[in-house]
Amino acid sequence: MDLGLGGKLFVVGGASRGLGRAVAENLVAEGARVILVARDEGALSGTARELGEEAHPLAADLSDPRSVDRIAGAVSGMGGELGGVLVNTGGPPPGRALELDDDQWLAAFGSLVAGPIRLLRALVPLMGDGASVLFVTSSSVRQPIPNLDASNVLRPGVAALTKCLARELAPRVRVNSLAPGRIDTERARSLDASAAEALGITREERRARIGETIPMGRYGEPAEFGRAAAFLLSPAASYVNGVSLQVDGGLVSALP
Numbered sequence: 043m044d045l046g047l048g049g050k051l052f053v054v055g056g057a058s059r060g061l062g063r064a065v066a067e068n069l070v071a072e073g074a075r076v077i078l079v080a081r082d083e084g085a086l087s088g089t090a091r092e093l094g095e096e097a098h099p100l101a102a103d104l105s106d107p108r109s110v111d112r113i114a115g116a117v118s119g120m121g122g123e124l125g126g127v128l129v130n131t132g133g134p135p136p137g138r139a140l141e142l143d144d145d146q147w148l149a150a151f152g153s154l155v156a157g158p159i160r161l162l163r164a165l166v167p168l169m170g171d172g173a174s175v176l177f178v179t180s181s182s183v184r185q186p187i188p189n190l191d192a193s194n195v196l197r198p199g200v201a202a203l204t205k206c207l208a209r210e211l212a213p214r215v216r217v218n219s220l221a222p223g224r225i226d227t228e229r230a231r232s233l234d235a236s237a238a239e240a241l242g243i244t245r246e247e248r249r250a251r252i253g254e255t256i257p258m259g260r261y262g263e264p265a266e267f268g269r270a271a272a273f274l275l276s277p278a279a280s281y282v283n284g285v286s287l288q289v290d291g292g293l294v295s296a297l298p
């Protein structure tokens with residue numbers, strides 16, 4: 043199937059590693075041009091080199107309001123019409139609701155809700171007909187994850203934001219979200235390491251125990267997430283709007 047991504051321009055957040063990188067890699071493989079955004083310039087340049095000449099690094103902090111104009115400027119500098127955005131950044135800190143302090147709550151809100159709204163305010167006007175916005179959320183939109191309460195509280199809000207924007211931006215722009223369960227990235231490894239330490243077990247033991255709770259019996263690979271994202275971002279998904287798609291190997295079994 044031709045996804046119809048050839049020549050289209052995308053902005054991909056959190057693109058230097060993990061899920062964002064996998065999405066950028068799939069988009070480039072399908073012929074798209076991608077502006078990669080993350081904070082660490084060195085890591086981002088390395089990723090861009092590996093992805094090839096259609097990957098364009100732009101070092102920026104998505105929590106910083108000043109980044110928005112720079113990203114919009116880069117889009118205009120590359121021909122203007124934007125095919126879509128992957129709204130993605132680092133995850134919130136682990137912790138329980140009453141133990142996270144006010145600054146941590148505000149930072150998590152800034153990163154997961156306020157920053158994306160600010161970014162889309164600037165980028166949606168640059169989008170062409172048939173463009174696509176895709177939020178990265180979490181399995182916490184369906185089921186709280188122990189000790190990750192900032193995600194448990196704020197991600198469902200992003201799922202609601204997806205629904206609001208899917209109504210408000212259609213038919214010109216589609217808006218969906220992808221909810222990863224356990225995908226093998228640096229963040230998943232680091233969360234596993236902290237949980238393992240608290241439980242007095244090794245990271246491998248922790249990972250094996252979680253793997254047993256996933257019907258597919260294992261963590262997902264970033265590329266498996268990247269392929270689902272490339273589809274939803276593409277014109278091939280032209281009638282898919284307002285959806286939250288789990289990419290979790292069947293981890294969340296709640297209905298509906």
Ligand SMILES: NC(=O)c1ccc[n+]([C@@H]2O[C@H](COP(=O)([O-])OP(=O)(O)OC[C@H]3O[C@@H](n4cnc5c(N)ncnc54)[C@H](OP(=O)(O)O)[C@@H]3O)[C@@H](O)[C@H]2O)c1
Pocket residue numbers: 055056057058059060061062079080081082083085102103104105130131132133134153178179180181221222223224225226227228229230
């Ligand atoms: N992996 C999973 O299984 C899983 C499950 C549920 C939810 N998620 C969520 O999915 C998102 C991506 O996860 P991941 O596993 O790919 O994480 P990751 O491996 O830690 O990668 C995060 C990426 O985001 C960039 N980033 C972080 N903060 C940023 C900021 N303020 N501005 C711009 N870029 C920023 C990082 O680069 P710099 O540090 O250089 O900026 C990096 O490129 C996170 O929000 C995470 O909570 C992941």
